[in-house]
Amino acid sequence: MYCGKPFSNLTNYHSHTSFCDGKADAEDFIKQAIKEGFYSYGISGHAPLPYHTHWSMDMEDTQKYIDTISSLKEKYKDSIEIYLGMEIDYLTDEHNPASDFFRNLSLDYRIGSVHLLEDKDGINRDIDVKPDLFCKLIDDKFDSDIKKVVEIYFNKMKKMIQRGGFDFIGHCDKISLNASFYRPGILSEKWYKELITEYFQFISDSGYMIEINSKAFEKYGLFFPNIEHFKLIKELDIPIIVNSDAHYPENINAGRFELFDALLKHDIKQVMELDKGKWVKSDIKQL
Ligand SMILES: [Zn+2]
Ligand SMILES: [Zn+2]
Numbered sequence: 001m002y003c004g005k006p007f008s009n010l011t012n013y014h015s016h017t018s019f020c021d022g023k024a025d026a027e028d029f030i031k032q033a034i035k036e037g038f039y040s041y042g043i044s045g046h047a048p049l050p051y052h053t054h055w056s057m058d059m060e061d062t063q064k065y066i067d068t069i070s071s072l073k074e075k076y077k078d079s080i081e082i083y084l085g086m087e088i089d090y091l092t093d094e095h096n097p098a099s100d101f102f103r104n105l106s107l108d109y110r111i112g113s114v115h116l117l118e119d120k121d122g123i124n125r126d127i128d129v130k131p132d133l134f135c136k137l138i139d140d141k142f143d144s145d146i147k148k149v150v151e152i153y154f155n156k157m158k159k160m161i162q163r164g165g166f167d168f169i170g171h172c173d174k175i176s177l178n179a180s181f182y183r184p185g186i187l188s189e190k191w192y193k194e195l196i197t198e199y200f201q202f203i204s205d206s207g208y209m210i211e212i213n214s215k216a217f218e219k220y221g222l223f224f225p226n227i228e229h230f231k232l233i234k235e236l237d238i239p240i241i242v243n244s245d246a247h248y249p250e251n252i253n254a255g256r257f258e259l260f261d262a263l264l265k266h267d268i269k270q271v272m273e274l275d276k277g278k279w280v281k282s283d284i285k286q287l
Pocket of ligand 2: 014016087245
């Protein structure tokens, strides 16, 4: 529970509804956002993959998703700015945010993310799973080579960034949490530090915005990217968006105020927000 002073930056552009793995309908998230005084809010369902999963929307539901959020946007337009987004996986060279299929959807914004890595047999494996499952996966399907898996993850992220087709990068070091469970202290290893420094330089050169994702804060006390990279993010002046990645309406603001506190401590004073359809810089303001 946050005990400090609240902030006036009430926005979130990363949330999942019952169209994918979220636990409530989009309208419930919007009502909650209005109740909590949010002025700009985005729904970002997991984009369809070429096959069915329990966490992404199915291809045939794509239009229904677009129509549903669009009508809610209209219905609540006097109370809040609602944005229609999608969190799109970089799966392959053919299926990614830059694919024609996604470029042609009438979305307000797109998040580019990586959740799936190919194992040694070429099968896509979800790395965004519970730590014990992740550890088993690395042993069974990746020859227990966590360093290699981390390298595959960041290389895939870089490939996605090169291809483009999105507005901002989702949880840009997501693998760090599970990698730290597999091998505690891995973030402090020399090769990891070098890799991540080069990675943020790459992001900075690309000009893309990143989100800082507070989804794991309540459970694990950390953000994606990890707080130890905030200094570098500040030095490189990478534009950031503060998102909760909520799967429940009551979590739309979870961890966000703690994150603002941490940003201010690192002298990061502005975030990006959608205002009348455009990404604009907004001062972080404590009430
Ligand atoms: Zn994600
Ligand atoms: Zn997400």
